[in-house]
Amino acid sequence: MSSYDTALAADPEVASLIGQELNRQQTTLQLIASENFTSPAVLAASGSVLTNKYSEGYPGRRYYGGNQIIDEVEDLARTRATDLFGAEHANVQPHAGANANLAAYQALLEPGATILAMRLDHGGHLTHGSPASIVSKFWRFVSYGVTPESHDEANPGEVIDFDQVAHLAKTEKPALIVAGSTAYARVIDPRPFREIADSVGALFMFDAAHPAGLIAGGAHPSPVGIADVVTLTTHKTLRGPRGGAILCGRELAKKIDSAVFPGLQGGPLEHVIAAKAVAFAEAAKPEFRQYAAQIVVNAAALADALDGQGFRLVSGGTDNHMLLVDLRPFDADLTGKEAQEVLDRAGITCNRNTIPDDPRSPFLTSGLRLGTAAETTAGMGVAEMQVVADLIVRTLEARTDEGEIAAVRSEVGALCAAFPPYPDLVA
Ligand SMILES: *Cc1c(COP(=O)(O)O)cnc(C)c1O
Numbered sequence: 001m002s003s004y005d006t007a008l009a010a011d012p013e014v015a016s017l018i019g020q021e022l023n024r025q026q027t028t029l030q031l032i033a034s035e036n037f038t039s040p041a042v043l044a045a046s047g048s049v050l051t052n053k054y055s056e057g058y059p060g061r062r063y064y065g066g067n068q069i070i071d072e073v074e075d076l077a078r079t080r081a082t083d084l085f086g087a088e089h090a091n092v093q094p095h096a097g098a099n100a101n102l103a104a105y106q107a108l109l110e111p112g113a114t115i116l117a118m119r120l121d122h123g124g125h126l127t128h129g130s131p132a133s134i135v136s137k138f139w140r141f142v143s144y145g146v147t148p149e150s151h152d153e154a155n156p157g158e159v160i161d162f163d164q165v166a167h168l169a170k171t172e173k174p175a176l177i178v179a180g181s182t183a184y185a186r187v188i189d190p191r192p193f194r195e196i197a198d199s200v201g202a203l204f205m206f207d208a209a210h211p212a213g214l215i216a217g218g219a220h221p222s223p224v225g226i227a228d229v230v231t232l233t234t235h236k237t238l239r240g241p242r243g244g245a246i247l248c249g250r251e252l253a254k255k256i257d258s259a260v261f262p263g264l265q266g267g268p269l270e271h272v273i274a275a276k277a278v279a280f281a282e283a284a285k286p287e288f289r290q291y292a293a294q295i296v297v298n299a300a301a302l303a304d305a306l307d308g309q310g311f312r313l314v315s316g317g318t319d320n321h322m323l324l325v326d327l328r329p330f331d332a333d334l335t336g337k338e339a340q341e342v343l344d345r346a347g348i349t350c351n352r353n354t355i356p357d358d359p360r361s362p363f364l365t366s367g368l369r370l371g372t373a374a375e376t377t378a379g380m381g382v383a384e385m386q387v388v389a390d391l392i393v394r395t396l397e398a399r400t401d402e403g404e405i406a407a408v409r410s411e412v413g414a415l416c417a418a419f420p421p422y423p424d425l426v427a
Pocket of ligand 1: 034098099180209244
């Protein structure tokens with residue numbers, strides 16, 4: 001029993017909901033690529049009294065009194081972030097990855113400037129130019145995508161089209177080029193982006209929201225020192241609290257800091273910043289390197305197992321923590337939406353996703369995105385990935401067979417019981 005459960009006895013309604021959600025996380029498979037299980041230490045820091053403190057400004061330059069200890073908290077988080085990533089400067093205040101991106105754009109660009117980023121339907125994030133995002137009101141977005149699918153096994157296509165990036169950089173003259181994606185299963189090498197940016201005098205931002213933990217753990221190349229600015233989330237592969245951070249060189253530190261506060265946010269969430277500090281220290285440990293490597297091994301194992309069952313893997317496989325599965329060769333009538341819903345009923349949590357040039361709408365989709373970061377944290381390995389693939393296949397084959405779905409649900413329960421993410425927490 002953790003202390004917050006005890007304290008929440010005063011509010012049985014909320015306590016019950018938290019208990020139910022803990023139970024859901026403990027008893028169903030979490031395969032959403034942007035999720036993870038934070039450590040109890042991260043949970044404790046983010047549920048601490050630091051939430052009470054107003055600390056607008058930065059360590060040593062606050063607009064409120066009483067920030068001596070808070071300054072130490074934020075300094076610790078900043079130092080741990082710069083040590084972990086080898087960066088000159090870190091801003092740990094962004095409330096989320098989207099805020100980090102918005103602040104970086106605001107720091108680097110004049111209104112109306114052109115940004116070259118990834119197409120949303122090829123895996124770009126809302127903040128990379130969705131008409132529905134506020135970013136599109138301030139800046140002009142031009143987008144690059146992935147190369148077409150190819151049937152050559154050695155070169156399966158659907159990788160970032162650097163010829164297109166270079167061409168658009170020349171013709172559209174962006175002030176900023178953005179690398180990074182929400183649904184790209186391959187390594188994103190920062191160097192060709194840097195070369196293209198330099199060739200047209202553009203700045204280069206690497207949005208590491210997804211691979212931040214893989215970079216910290218040495219499983220993926222680091223963009224730090226190559227990109228002008230690196231933005232990240234702390235809650236995806238990095239396994240910290242929900243939040244964002246920005247890394248940059250000394251020369252941009254002031255601009256980035258003032259773009260976050262007062263440019264975009266008010267008071268920072270110091271309880272979350274303390275939890276970020278905990279996560280940065282955890283990610284600096286040798287065990288985290290093993291963890292990052294295991295995430296990648298597990299994703300490859302899951303991809304291989306699904307590949308053998310009639311699914312097509314976008315880009316032919318994975319180098320990171322996620323796979324994008326094209327459902328059409330498995331069953332031409334199965335949409336991502338239906339797959340997500342039936343898997344949910346079987347206790348397998350994932351999300352539908354467009355595949356490049358998806359003939360279906362983003363609401364229906366032809367793809368599923370699966371990620372291994374969370375269940376790797378829970379201790380699953382290659383053998384379990386084979387079991388997970390089999391459970392996915394059985395569920396998708398038995399879409400109208402409630403008995404079989406219930407049978408899968410109970411096997412999912414047994415598998416999850418052997419790998420509880422929070423063995424010491426009781427719902
Ligand atoms: C998740 C994500 C973000 C935004 O993170 P939030 O914390 O949800 O705001 C930004 N960029 C990319 C590429 C992402 O995948």
